[in-house]
Amino acid sequence: MSAATSTGRPTKADEPVTGPHGGQTLETETLPGPLVRPYGDTTGDGMVQVSFTLPLPHDKRAEAAAVRLAQAMGMDPALLVHAKAVGPDFTFFILYGSVRHLVDLREIEVAEREYELLSAKEVNQAIRKHLRRKLVVVGACIGTDAHTVGIDAILNIKGFAGEKGLEYYREMSVHNLGAQVLIPDLVESAKELKADAVLISQVVTQRDAHIHNTTAMSAAFREAFPEGQVPHLIVGGPRFEEGSAAALGVDRVFGRGTTPAEVASYLVHALVHAPERAPDHAPERARDRARSAGRGRTARGRTAGSKGKK
Numbered sequence: 634m635s636a637a638t639s640t641g642r643p644t645k646a647d648e649p650v651t652g653p654h655g656g657q658t659l660e661t662e663t664l665p666g667p668l669v670r671p672y673g674d675t676t677g678d679g680m681v682q683v684s685f686t687l688p689l690p691h692d693k694r695a696e697a698a699a700v701r702l703a704q705a706m707g708m709d710p711a712l713l714v715h716a717k718a719v720g721p722d723f724t725f726f727i728l729y730g731s732v733r734h735l736v737d738l739r740e741i742e743v744a745e746r747e748y749e750l751l752s753a754k755e756v757n758q759a760i761r762k763h764l765r766r767k768l769v770v771v772g773a774c775i776g777t778d779a780h781t782v783g784i785d786a787i788l789n790i791k792g793f794a795g796e797k798g799l800e801y802y803r804e805m806s807v808h809n810l811g812a813q814v815l816i817p818d819l820v821e822s823a824k825e826l827k828a829d830a831v832l833i834s835q836v837v838t839q840r841d842a843h844i845h846n847t848t849a850m851s852a853a854f855r856e857a858f859p860e861g862q863v864p865h866l867i868v869g870g871p872r873f874e875e876g877s878a879a880a881l882g883v884d885r886v887f888g889r890g891t892t893p894a895e896v897a898s899y900l901v902h903a904l905v906h907a908p909e910r911a912p913d914h915a916p917e918r919a920r921d922r923a924r925s926a927g928r929g930r931t932a933r934g935r936t937a938g939s940k941g942k943k
Contacts, residue, residue, distance in 0.1 A: 667738035679731040691718035699726040744875040748902035760804035772832040773810035780836035830865040851882030
């Protein structure tokens with residue numbers, strides 16, 4: 634795999650692509666095919682801007698250390714354009730420069746949406762026709778995460794990006810448990826509500842808290858529910874990789890920018906059009922109906938007995 638320089642000599646993907654003057658490529662020299670470099674002032678010049686903080690007081694040595702770090706990251710030349718002290722022991726830097734790396738788009742794999750995007754009317758019709766009951770959705774932010782903007786955008790009727798949230802769908806029963814929900818409480822609520830799907834939002838990522846919380850949540854559900862009755866587990870947040878569902882022990886991962894319509898359409902795809910993937914709550918619902926019928930018979934018997942006494 635190679636790219637042609639202005640001299641006609643092929644270069645490997647990890648070699649710098651230079652212009653006829655040995656520096657940055659000229660605007661007329663574009664990289665062919667799927668190989669791309671960052672764009673700054675001219676096409677293919679590889680210019681990028683990075684920012685970071687070093688645990689050093691602001692002085693000439695700290696600035697030199699920032700330039701050295703940028704060079705180690707592949708930036709050459711590395712131009713220091715901003716440095717500001719953050720308290721007595723830290724300094725914030727912004728650097729600008731050219732990187733030599735190329736990206737081959739053919740080597741990039743992304744998670745494509747494998748289901749059709751449906752309107753609210755189509756979602757409701759599909760649930761009513763195939764599921765023949767309301768689809769129960771439980772949502773929460775778990776652990777110490779108090780950032781409810783994401784889960785609210787998906788569940789609340791006001792929605793996000795001009796789309797109504799799942800509460801707007803007549804054939805869905807939506808329960809938003811809010812923030813900082815303990816995993817045992819979430820599991821218990823899912824049991825009581827007979828959830829078909831559990832949606833979890835995780836924004837806090839320090840020390841991979843979102844990863845640990847998600848795997849702990851998955852393990853708790855699979856321990857608490859019999860096989861075949863585990864709700865469909867869905868997690869979302871800006872720092873999740875969309876292809877990491879299997880590693881996290883969940884059924885689906887949604888990344889940043891996900892809209893309510895995408896989630897609703899996925900629920901139809903996963904739980905309505907593929908009912909074998911939906912949790913089997915039929916035994917529980919049958920037991921509930923039997924209990925209700927028993928209570929009804931008992932109440933009628935008591936009423937008849939009281940009339941006989943009169």
